[in-house]
Amino acid sequence: MSTGNMNLTLKIWRQKNTKSKGELVDYKVANISPDMSFLEMFDVLNEQLITKGDQPIVFDHDCREGICGMCSMFINGRPHGPKNGITTCQLHMRSFKDGDTITVEPWRAQAFPVIKDLTVDRSAFDRVISAGGFISVNTGNAQDANNLPIPKANADAAFEAAACIGCGACVATCKNASAMLFVSAKVSQLALLPQGQPERYKRVQNMVAQMDAEGFGNCTNTGACEAECPKGISLENIARMNRDYLSAKFVSQEEA
Amino acid sequence: MSTLNSNIPAGELTNKWTKYKSSVPLVNPANKRNLEVIVVGSGLAGASAAATLAEMGYKVKCFCFQDSPRRAHSIAAQGGINAAKNYQNDGDSTYRLFYDTIKGGDYRAREANVHRLAEVSSNIIDQCVAQGVPLAREYGGLLDNRSFGGTQVQRTFYAAGQTGQQLLLGAYSALERQVGMGKVEMFTRHEMLEVVKVDGKARGIIARNLITGELERHFGHAVVLATGGYGNVFYLSTNAMGSNVTAAWKANKQGAFFANPCYTQIHPTCIPVSGDHQSKLTLMSESLRNDGRIWVPKKKDDNRRAVDIPEEERDYYLERRYPAFGNLVPRDVASRAAKERCDAGYGVGASKKAVYLDFTFNTERYGKIEANKNNIQNPDHATIMRLGKEVVKEKYGNLFDMYKQITGEDPYETPMRIYPAVHYTMGGLWVDYNLMTTVPGLYCLGEANFSDHGANRLGASALMQGLADGYFVLPYTIGDYLSKELATKALPLDHPAFVEAENKVKETLDTLINVKGTKSVDYFHKKLGLIMWDNCGMARNEAGLKASIAAIQQLKKDFWSDVLVPGTTDELNTELEKALRVADFIELGELMCIDALNRNESCGGHFREEYQTEEGEALRDDEKYAYVAAWENKGDGEFTLHKEELKFENIKIAQRSYK
Ligand SMILES: Cc1cc2nc3c(=O)[nH]c(=O)nc-3n(C[C@H](O)[C@H](O)[C@H](O)COP(=O)(O)OP(=O)(O)OC[C@H]3O[C@@H](n4cnc5c(N)ncnc54)[C@H](O)[C@@H]3O)c2cc1C
Ligand code: SF4
Numbered sequence: 003m004s005t006g007n008m009n010l011t012l013k014i015w016r017q018k019n020t021k022s023k024g025e026l027v028d029y030k031v032a033n034i035s036p037d038m039s040f041l042e043m044f045d046v047l048n049e050q051l052i053t054k055g056d057q058p059i060v061f062d063h064d065c066r067e068g069i070c071g072m073c074s075m076f077i078n079g080r081p082h083g084p085k086n087g088i089t090t091c092q093l094h095m096r097s098f099k100d101g102d103t104i105t106v107e108p109w110r111a112q113a114f115p116v117i118k119d120l121t122v123d124r125s126a127f128d129r130v131i132s133a134g135g136f137i138s139v140n141t142g143n144a145q146d147a148n149n150l151p152i153p154k155a156n157a158d159a160a161f162e163a164a165a166c167i168g169c170g171a172c173v174a175t176c177k178n179a180s181a182m183l184f185v186s187a188k189v190s191q192l193a194l195l196p197q198g199q200p201e202r203y204k205r206v207q208n209m210v211a212q213m214d215a216e217g218f219g220n221c222t223n224t225g226a227c228e229a230e231c232p233k234g235i236s237l238e239n240i241a242r243m244n245r246d247y248l249s250a251k252f253v254s255q256e257e258a
Numbered sequence: 259m260s261t262l263n264s265n266i267p268a269g270e271l272t273n274k275w276t277k278y279k280s281s282v283p284l285v286n287p288a289n290k291r292n293l294e295v296i297v298v299g300s301g302l303a304g305a306s307a308a309a310t311l312a313e314m315g316y317k318v319k320c321f322c323f324q325d326s327p328r329r330a331h332s333i334a335a336q337g338g339i340n341a342a343k344n345y346q347n348d349g350d351s352t353y354r355l356f357y358d359t360i361k362g363g364d365y366r367a368r369e370a371n372v373h374r375l376a377e378v379s380s381n382i383i384d385q386c387v388a389q390g391v392p393l394a395r396e397y398g399g400l401l402d403n404r405s406f407g408g409t410q411v412q413r414t415f416y417a418a419g420q421t422g423q424q425l426l427l428g429a430y431s432a433l434e435r436q437v438g439m440g441k442v443e444m445f446t447r448h449e450m451l452e453v454v455k456v457d458g459k460a461r462g463i464i465a466r467n468l469i470t471g472e473l474e475r476h477f478g479h480a481v482v483l484a485t486g487g488y489g490n491v492f493y494l495s496t497n498a499m500g501s502n503v504t505a506a507w508k509a510n511k512q513g514a515f516f517a518n519p520c521y522t523q524i525h526p527t528c529i530p531v532s533g534d535h536q537s538k539l540t541l542m543s544e545s546l547r548n549d550g551r552i553w554v555p556k557k558k559d560d561n562r563r564a565v566d567i568p569e570e571e572r573d574y575y576l577e578r579r580y581p582a583f584g585n586l587v588p589r590d591v592a593s594r595a596a597k598e599r600c601d602a603g604y605g606v607g608a609s610k611k612a613v614y615l616d617f618t619f620n621t622e623r624y625g626k627i628e629a630n631k632n633n634i635q636n637p638d639h640a641t642i643m644r645l646g647k648e649v650v651k652e653k654y655g656n657l658f659d660m661y662k663q664i665t666g667e668d669p670y671e672t673p674m675r676i677y678p679a680v681h682y683t684m685g686g687l688w689v690d691y692n693l694m695t696t697v698p699g700l701y702c703l704g705e706a707n708f709s710d711h712g713a714n715r716l717g718a719s720a721l722m723q724g725l726a727d728g729y730f731v732l733p734y735t736i737g738d739y740l741s742k743e744l745a746t747k748a749l750p751l752d753h754p755a756f757v758e759a760e761n762k763v764k765e766t767l768d769t770l771i772n773v774k775g776t777k778s779v780d781y782f783h784k785k786l787g788l789i790m791w792d793n794c795g796m797a798r799n800e801a802g803l804k805a806s807i808a809a810i811q812q813l814k815k816d817f818w819s820d821v822l823v824p825g826t827t828d829e830l831n832t833e834l835e836k837a838l839r840v841a842d843f844i845e846l847g848e849l850m851c852i853d854a855l856n857r858n859e860s861c862g863g864h865f866r867e868e869y870q871t872e873e874g875e876a877l878r879d880d881e882k883y884a885y886v887a888a889w890e891n892k893g894d895g896e897f898t899l900h901k902e903e904l905k906f907e908n909i910k911i912a913q914r915s916y917k
C-alpha cells in the first residue's frame with residue numbers, strides 16, 4: 003500500500019546463487035511516494051512478489067541510516083545511486099521521477115562474488131583488517147586516556163579516515179576493482195595517531211599483502227572511488243598509504 | 259514464585275568489585291586453551307567479550323547474522339558514551355555516575371551492578387583511546403565532553419555523531435586481530451536458533467548458515483549471548499532492520515528467565531513517521547538537546563510556519579515544566595511531555611504528531627562567541643548566524659544531513675520536527691552479578707540483559723554498559739564458572755542433545771515454509787507493532803493491556819495458519835529469517851503486556867495511566883513493586899513470575915524530580 007503517484011520500471015539483477023548465471027529482469031511498481039526511501043520502494047516490490055508467490059529480491063541492508071555499510075546497490079551505473087555522499091538506504095524516491103526506468107545491479111568485483119541477486123560476499127574486507135588493521139593492545143593494558151594529548155588537527159584527520167563504513171562502493175566503481183581507498187582509510191587513521199606508530203610500517207605491508215591476495219586490482223589513480231564514496235574518504239589517504247608502503251621497505255631493510 | 263539469588267558479593271558497595279576480582283577463582287593459561295566459549299553477537303558487548311576472552315587464552319567462536327561483525331547494530335549509536343572521568347572538573351565521580359544511573363532508572367536497578375559499571379567506566383575510555391578510537395578532542399589535545407540527559411555534569415565522550423561506529427570499529431579491530439591469530443573463529447551470516455543444554459547446563463548452540471541454510475552444531479563450555487535489544491517488536495523503531503529477540507527468546511524457552519520485558523525506552527527525538535511505507539525510524543541524537551530547544555506553539559492547531567511564530571507565542575514546555583533540567587530531562591520524561599502536548603492538540607507538521615527542536619538560539623550564541631574570538635566588531639545578524647552555523651555543523655553536521663536527506667527540509671533554516679519512537683529495551687534476560695542467566699553456563703551481556711538501567715536508561719549509558727560487560731566484567735566472572743569445568747570434555751557433535759535440538763529447529767523451519775498461507779511476514783509484524791505501540795507503548799492501562807493480550811494470541815494463531823514464506827529452507831531466504839524472528843516477537847509481545855499488566859505502578863519508561871501524580875508524573879509503588887520481575891517460560895504462553903527484591907542500601911529512594 004503506497005501513497006504516492008510515481009510509476010517506475012525496474013531492471014533488477016536476479017541470480018540464484020554464486021554458481022548460476024544471472025540476468026536483468028523487468029518489474030513494474032506503481033504509486034510510489036517521493037518520501038519513500040529507495041529500499042522502501044524495494045519493500046513494496048518484494049511485497050508484490052511474495053503475495054504473488056514469487057521469490058523476493060534478496061539485498062543486503064540493516065541500519066537503513068547510512069552507517070552500517072551493509073546496503074550495496076549499483077543503481078543506474080553508479081554505486082549507491084545518483085546522489086553523492088549517501089548510501090543506498092539514504093537515497094529517497096524524490097531523486098527520481100514518474101516514468102523512470104531504473105537499473106539495479108550488485109557490486110561487481112572478482113573479490114566480491116555474488117551470493118544471490120543483489121547480495122555479494124565482502125568478507126575479503128574483514129580479512130584485510132585482520133591482517134593488520136588494528137593496534138595491538140590487549141584489554142587492560144591502557145594508560146589514562148588524557149596522558150596522551152593528541153593535537154586536534156591529527157585527531158580530526160584520523161576521525162575523517164575512520165569514517166569509512168566498509169561498504170565497498172569504492173571497489174565496485176573502480177574499473178580495476180581496487181580496494182586502495184578502503185585499505186588506505188584504515189592505514190591512515192592509525193598512521194595519524196601516536197598510538198599507531200609502533201606497528202605503522204608492518205601494518206601497511208601486511209594489509210597490502212592481504213589486499214593483493216584477495217584479488218583486488220591495482221590503483222591507477224582515476225579517482226572514481228573518492229567521487230563515489232558515501233563518506234567522502236579522500237584520495238589523500240591513498241597517497242599517504244603509498245608513502246608509508248615505500249618507507250616500510252626501507253624501514254624493514256634497515257631492521258634486517 | 260521463588261526468590262532469585264543475584265549472587266552479590268558481601269561487603270561495602272564500593273569494595274565489592276575490587277574484592278570480587280581479587281578472590282574469583284582463576285583458570286591457568288594451559289587450561290584456558292582447552293576451554294571453549296561461544297559468543298553470539300559482535301556488537302559492542304559481543305566483540306569486546308570475544309576479543310578479550312581470546313586475549314586471555316580461551317578458544318572462542320563468535321557469531322553474527324550480518325555479513326561482517328563490524329555491522330552489528332551498535333554501529334548506529336550516535337551521541338556518546340559516559341564515563342566518570344571528571345575531566346571537566348565539574349564534580350563528577352564514580353558515586354555520582356552510580357547515583358544518576360539509579361535515579362535515572364527510577365530506582366528499579368540493582369545497586370551492586372550499577373556501582374561496578376560506574377567503577378569500570380573510566381577504563382573503557384582508556385582502552386578505546388589505546389586502540390586508536392578517534393574520540394573528539396579540544397584544541398589542547400585532551401578529550402572533549404558533552405552533556406546528556408538526566409545529569410548535571412559533562413561526562414559524555416563522543417566522536418561527532420558516530421560514537422557507536424568508532425567504538426565498535428575499535429572492538430571489531432581487536433576482534434579481527436584475534437581472528438587473524440586464529441584464536442577466534444568468526445561465523446558471519448549465521449543465526450543462532452537454539453541453546454543446547456546437557457544436565458541443565460548450556461553446552462552449545464544450533465546455528466543456521468544463512469547462505470546455505472545448513473544447520474550447524476557448535477559446542478562450548480559456556481555460551482554468551484550478546485544479541486542486542488528487542489525494540490523491533492514494535493515493528494517501527496530506531497533499531498536496525500535485523501535486530502531481534504530470537505536468541506534471548508530461545509534461551510527463555512530453555513529456562514533463562516526474562517526480566518522486566520515491559521521496560522521499553524521511547525526516545526523523544528526521532529524523525530516522525532511519514533507514511534504507511536515507513537520501514538524504520540531514525541533517531542536524532544540526544545546530544546542535540548544540548549543545543550536545541552524544544553517547543554510547540556502556544557495556540558492549538560497553529561498552522562503558521564515555525565519561523566513565523568513569534569517568540570512569545572512559543573511554549574518551551576520542558577523548560578516550563580522542569581526548570582532545573584529543562585531540555586535535558588531524562589528520555590521517558592521528555593517523551594511523555596511531547597505526547598502530552600500533541601495529544602492536547604498542540605502538535606506541529608502535517609500529521610500534528612511532532613514538536614519542534616530548534617537550534618536558532620544556540621546558533622546565535624555560538625555565532626557571537628566566534629565573532630568575539632575572531633575580533634569581528636559589531637557583526638550583523640547574518641554574520642553571526644553564518645559563524646554559528648559553522649560551529650553547529652562541526653558538532654552535528656552528519657545528523658543535520660541525515661535529517662535533510664530523509665525529510666527534504668533543511669534544519670539549518672527551519673527547526674527539526676521530532677516525535678518519540680521506540681529506541682531501546684531495558685528489559686532482557688535476567689542475570690546475576692556474574693552476568694549469568696538462570697541457566698548455568700549461559701551468560702548474557704549488553705542490551706540483551708536487563709541488568710543496569712532499571713526502568714529507564716540514561717543517554718550514553720548503553721555503549722558504556724556493553725563495553726563494560728564485554729571488556730571488563732564477563733572476562734573475570736566467567737572464570738568463576740569455567741574454573742569448575744576443567745574436566746568437562748567437548749561434547750561430540752552427535753550427542754543426543756545436539757540431535758534433539760537440531761531436529762526441533764528443523765521442524766520449526768519446515769512448519770513455517772509449509773504453512774503456505776496468503777500473507778507476508780511483514781503483514782503480521784506490522785499488526786503486532788501497532789498493537790504494541792497503541793497499548794504497551796508510551797502509556798498503558800489495564801483494559802488496553804488485557805485487550806492486547808487477547809489480540810496477540812489471535813495474531814499468533816493467524817500467523818501460524820496464514821503466513822506465506824516463499825522459497826526453501828536450504829538457501830539464502832530472507833523471508834524465512836524474518837518469519838523466525840517475527841514468530842518470537844509475537845510471543846515476546848504477549849509477555850511484555852503480561853508484565854506491564856502485572857506492574858501496577860508507573861516507573862521510568864513504564865507508564866500506567868492509572869498511576870500518576872496530579873502533575874502527570876510517574877507514580878511508583880515502592881512498597882509493592884521494588885522488585886525485578888523475572889519470567890519463567892512454561893511453554894504454550896504460560897509464564898511464572900519470580901521476584902528479585904531490590905534493596906537500596908546506599909541511596910535514599912525518593913520520587914524522581916527534575917524540576
Ligand atoms: C540509533 C541508535 C542510536 C544510539 N545511540 C546511543 C548512544 O549515543 N549512546 C549509547 O550509549 N547508546 C546508544 N544507543 C544504544 C546502543 O547503541 C545499543 O544499546 C548497544 O549498541 C547494543 O549493543 P549490543 O552489543 O548489546 O548489541 P548489538 O550491537 O545490537 O549487537 C547484537 C549482535 O548480535 C548478533 N545477533 C543477534 N541475534 C543473533 C542470533 N540469533 N544469531 C547470531 N547473531 C545474532 C547481531 O548480529 C549483532 O552482532 C543507540 C541505539 C540506537 C538504535
Ligand atoms: S572508502 Fe568509502 S566507498 Fe570504500 S568502503 Fe569505505 S566508505 Fe565505502
Ligand code: FES
Binds near residue numbers: 064065091092
Ligand atoms: S543499510 Fe546500513 S548503511 Fe545502508
